[in-house]
Amino acid sequence: MTFPQQLKCFVQYIFLIILPVLLGFVFFSSAGRDDSHITYWPAYSLSHFGEILNYNGEKVEQSSSLLQVLILAAVNFISGINIVSLGSIITILLGAYSSVSVYRLGLKLHPQIGFFSALLTGTSAYYVYWIFGGMESTLVSLAVLWLILAYGAYLNKPGYLNLIYSLGVTILLVTVRPEMPVVLICMLMGVLAVLIISASVSDNKVLNQNLLSRLLILLGSASVICAILFIFRFCYFGSVFPQPVFAKSAGVTWEVIKNGFLYLKIHMFMSPSISIITGLTVCAVSYTAWEQLKYNRLNPYILLSLLFLATYTSFIIFSGGDWMECGRFLVHMLPV
Secondary structure (H helix, E strand, C coil): CCHHHHHHHHHHHHHHHHHHHHHHHHHCCCCCCHHHHHHHHHHHHHHHHCCCCCCCCCCCCCCCCHHHHHHHHHHHHHHCCCHHHHHHHHHHHHHHHHHHHHHHHHHHHCCCCHHHHHHHHHCCHHHHHHHCCCCCHHHHHHHHHHHHHHHHHHHHCCCHHHHHHHHHHHHHHHHHCCCHHHHHHHHHHHHHHHHHHHHHHCCCHHHHHHHHHHHHHHHHHHHHHHHHHHHHHHHHHCCCCCHHHHHHCCCCCHHHHHHHHHHHHHHHCCCHHHHHHHHHHHHHHHHHHHHHHHHCCCCHHHHHHHHHHHHHHHHHHHHCCCCCCCCHHHHCCCCC
């Protein structure tokens, strides 16, 4: 890359990082929620007392994001900055930096769409709103982007460094939200099914079989990491899922599924302008999936992105969606 190209990329990075922050300060600077404090307190207790405790001083996992608890506790312990202030600052910084990861993922899909993908993300009202929410939404988005980039790199070019990077990002993803272990395993099982079908009909048997063997390594490693997380939670908290899961989950019923579809309808077709954007997005994603299947162009980054979208959309439907405004659950997959 020449110096002018490097300078151009640097300027684009800075612009993409600053833009959503400026938009957020102008339009959504008071978007924070008191629900974020179910995470702030365990972070405080871990930083000051060395244990993750709920408000009553008991070992109950009251936060929906173990990863955010660990990050806040570590930064608070080192810096001494107030936990509540840290929550807002870190959420904004991670949301801004996610634009860079969107840019990088966009380049893996097509050499000319990186900047515009990040621009669309950084100007999305839902995304910018939750950058200032003080909760784990932007951390989830960033973890998902890193996972697709890491897994795609390993599937394209296996090696110990890429594998170690993939395992590290897997740990981040499965600890960022309670549903992510299930979402990750289902996503990888979906990719596995596509690769098996592709290997049986493709002329390039060697390439597809190599991808299949690498994916099995990722699937096996992810399963072990998820099992270790569940064992830790059961031993430390006496439950394999955080308390909010049991408090909010009503199981899978027709009523819940109907609410899930209603959630998607409300937030994806809220107004004519949003409906147009949703329609264009669905058409683009559908075309990308069709192109992969018809021409058997197995780009691992595209395949992982498509299967994550399908899996997380299914989670939204079967969980009944979310009660919070501005498509909070959609923000987790909007950059992808």
